[in-house]
Amino acid sequence: MTGKMTIALDAMGGDAGPEMVLPGAQLASIRHPDLKFLLFGNQARLLPLLEKHPRLRGRSEVRHCEIAVAMEDKPSQALRRGRGKSSMWLAIEAVKTGEAQGVVSAGNTGALMAMARFVLKTIPGIGRPAIAAIWPTLRGESVVLDVGATIGADARQLVEFALMGEAMVRSLMGLDRPTVGLLNIGVEEVKGLEQVKEAGRLLRDLGLPLEYKGFIEGDDIGKGTVDVVVTEGFTGNIALKTAEGTAKQLSTYLRLALNRTTLSRIGALLATGALRRCASAWIRASTMAVCSWD
Amino acid sequence: MTGKMTIALDAMGGDAGPEMVLPGAQLASIRHPDLKFLLFGNQARLLPLLEKHPRLRGRSEVRHCEIAVAMEDKPSQALRRGRGKSSMWLAIEAVKTGEAQGVVSAGNTGALMAMARFVLKTIPGIGRPAIAAIWPTLRGESVVLDVGATIGADARQLVEFALMGEAMVRSLMGLDRPTVGLLNIGVEEVKGLEQVKEAGRLLRDLGLPLEYKGFIEGDDIGKGTVDVVVTEGFTGNIALKTAEGTAKQLSTYLRLALNRTTLSRIGALLATGALRRCASAWIRASTMAVCSWD
Numbered sequence: 001m002t003g004k005m006t007i008a009l010d011a012m013g014g015d016a017g018p019e020m021v022l023p024g025a026q027l028a029s030i031r032h033p034d035l036k037f038l039l040f041g042n043q044a045r046l047l048p049l050l051e052k053h054p055r056l057r058g059r060s061e062v063r064h065c066e067i068a069v070a071m072e073d074k075p076s077q078a079l080r081r082g083r084g085k086s087s088m089w090l091a092i093e094a095v096k097t098g099e100a101q102g103v104v105s106a107g108n109t110g111a112l113m114a115m116a117r118f119v120l121k122t123i124p125g126i127g128r129p130a131i132a133a134i135w136p137t138l139r140g141e142s143v144v145l146d147v148g149a150t151i152g153a154d155a156r157q158l159v160e161f162a163l164m165g166e167a168m169v170r171s172l173m174g175l176d177r178p179t180v181g182l183l184n185i186g187v188e189e190v191k192g193l194e195q196v197k198e199a200g201r202l203l204r205d206l207g208l209p210l211e212y213k214g215f216i217e218g219d220d221i222g223k224g225t226v227d228v229v230v231t232e233g234f235t236g237n238i239a240l241k242t243a244e245g246t247a248k249q250l251s252t253y254l255r256l257a258l259n260r261t262t263l264s265r266i267g268a269l270l271a272t273g274a275l276r277r278c279a280s281a282w283i284r285a286s287t288m289a290v291c292s293w294d
Numbered sequence: 295m296t297g298k299m300t301i302a303l304d305a306m307g308g309d310a311g312p313e314m315v316l317p318g319a320q321l322a323s324i325r326h327p328d329l330k331f332l333l334f335g336n337q338a339r340l341l342p343l344l345e346k347h348p349r350l351r352g353r354s355e356v357r358h359c360e361i362a363v364a365m366e367d368k369p370s371q372a373l374r375r376g377r378g379k380s381s382m383w384l385a386i387e388a389v390k391t392g393e394a395q396g397v398v399s400a401g402n403t404g405a406l407m408a409m410a411r412f413v414l415k416t417i418p419g420i421g422r423p424a425i426a427a428i429w430p431t432l433r434g435e436s437v438v439l440d441v442g443a444t445i446g447a448d449a450r451q452l453v454e455f456a457l458m459g460e461a462m463v464r465s466l467m468g469l470d471r472p473t474v475g476l477l478n479i480g481v482e483e484v485k486g487l488e489q490v491k492e493a494g495r496l497l498r499d500l501g502l503p504l505e506y507k508g509f510i511e512g513d514d515i516g517k518g519t520v521d522v523v524v525t526e527g528f529t530g531n532i533a534l535k536t537a538e539g540t541a542k543q544l545s546t547y548l549r550l551a552l553n554r555t556t557l558s559r560i561g562a563l564l565a566t567g568a569l570r571r572c573a574s575a576w577i578r579a580s581t582m583a584v585c586s587w588d
Contacts, residue, residue, distance in 0.1 A: 074484075136543075137543070138543055138546060138547075148479055151479070151486065151487055152487055152488075183532060185442055185445070185527075185528055185531040185532065190368075192445065192528065193445055193446055193528050194446075196528075217532075217535050218531070218532040218533070218534065218535025218536035218537075218538070218539055219535045219536065219538050219539030219542070220539070221536060221539060222536070222539035222540050222542070222543035223539060223543070231532075233479075234479055234486065234487050234490075234529065235528065235529045235532050237479040237512070238477060238479065238511075238512040238525075238529050238532070238533050239512070239532050239533060239536040240512065241511050241512025241513045242512035242513065242515060242516070242533040242536050242537050242540075243512075243536050243537065243539075243540040244512070244513050245512055245513030245514070245515060245516035245517065245537075246516050246536075246537040246540040246541055246544075247540055247544060248513070248516065249430075249431070249432055249516035249517070250540075250541060250544050250545075251544075252432060253432075254548075
């Protein structure tokens with residue numbers, strides 16, 4: 001991210017609401033001194049919190065909204081109730097009007113996807129949105145998409161996800177030629193679902209400006225074999241949650257094992273700290289909506 | 295397993311061949327003193343190894359075979375080359391002739407599936423085979439199927455997997471009423487792939503003798519929310535390999551973190567031992583073919 005940029009922030013989003021979102025924005029404002037923020041949310045809750053974050057306050061403008069989308073709202077409910085007046089909707093609309101160059105919400109993912117699609121549409125030539133996860137790997141971080149926006153994607157949609165994911169890694173991580181892999185159950189061309197094999201042929205033959213590396217398997221994600229992992233939303237969502245579950249499971253095993261003997265407790269202080277940092281990389285594995293920002 | 299039982303063993307199967315398989319059979323013969331073994335493989339390799347495992351030798355009969363299926367053979371190649379004379383084929387055939395009540399191979403999974411299907415067929419009413427993984431959980435172990443035999447299973451096949459998985463857990467783990475869950479991207483009935491939602495309706499409405507608990511998500515597998523996790527083979531394979539990859543990834547993180555300071559090395563000895571035991575539970579997560587044994 002370079003130059004002046006304004007981020008529209010759904011300040012009410014997420015399980016913890018503004019008490020979590022504003023400290024996050026404060027961190028972002030320290031790391032990216034050029035950023036400006038439009039904070040959408042309940043003024044009576046936001047203004048006292050801003051007092052505690054003077055750095056953020058100096059770079060923000062509060063836009064009062066009466067309504068916040070609830071975490072348990074269905075996308076259709078959220079669209080009906082929140083249309084034109086919720087913090088989420090208005091934050092998205094700020095991108096459409098050009099006031100902001102990007103929108104961030106930690107709120108209801110289904111509602112965010114539905115509203116973004118409704119207000120911003122997809123990039124021309126892209127049929128369906130994707131949700132991208134930033135996945136911690138042994139080499140750093142990879143982007144995995146789709147993790148749940150488009151259930152049952154076909155070959156063409158998988159190719160579109162490859163293009164979006166590649167663009168995202170180039171912009172966010174600053175890589176010149178990110179590598180792209182297609183998640184499959186084997187690296188051979190004869191294996192897998194028909195739409196995945198067809199997407200593999202398209203990625204190989206269409207001459208797209210992509211560093212396509214072929215099929216990868218589930219254990220390649222954590223190895224960081226490629227920078228962009230392309231998959232259909234159902235499988236991607238299950239892979240993400242299975243990995244989160246495994247990380248929590250191992251950290252529980254370790255805690256139990258280390259609590260058993262007195263001597264182990266010396267190690268436990270060190271080891272659980274280390275593992276907590278690893279596991280929380282997982283729990284953080286934040287999902288981001290890839291939509292149009294043109 | 296109770297009473298006298300004979301197991302047909304493909305003694306040549308697996309990356310390490312008889313040097314790994316025979317010590318495994320020796321262990322099984324200690325845990326299950328009633329078991330007998332038919333060892334199919336190259337006599338010149340098996341007999342010297344049996345000398346080292348007298349307990350196994352007393353309970354085994356060697357059947358010489360000239361051919362072993364290679365790990366890299368395609369199922370069709372294996373069927374052509376190994377038909378009627380490979381250790382894998384003849385071990386499977388021993389179940390068909392009634393000489394053995396079960397067959398075990400650590401060899402080429404695709405070939406095992408194809409041969410078992412060809413020789414033994416599926417149970418009447420079951421359309422397609424499944425591969426079941428024994429998955430370590432916080433509550434013990436669950437069975438997850440299918441992890442790669444039937445790609446793109448439909449609703450009816452998912453219901454069949456539920457029945458096979460439930461029978462497997464009752465027989466292997468001795469549970470009276472194992473619980474069954476269907477892997478999905480949310481617990482609500484409106485979410486997911488059409489065939490998964492339809493399988494959910496069938497499992498709920500057909501009145502099958504199953505303790506069906508509804509949809510579960512990826513992170514429920516490691517929690518042990520249900521005893522039998524039903525999924526289609528593509529997603530199941532990717533979930534399994536992603537979990538294995540995450541387990542290895544966390545154990546690498548931990549080792550790196552603990553090697554950093556001298557003080558940490560005290561903890562490292564204890565902690566990596568604990569984590570190695572956890573991670574190896576994963577790497578062991580053995581896959582078993584569920585085929586007909588009637």
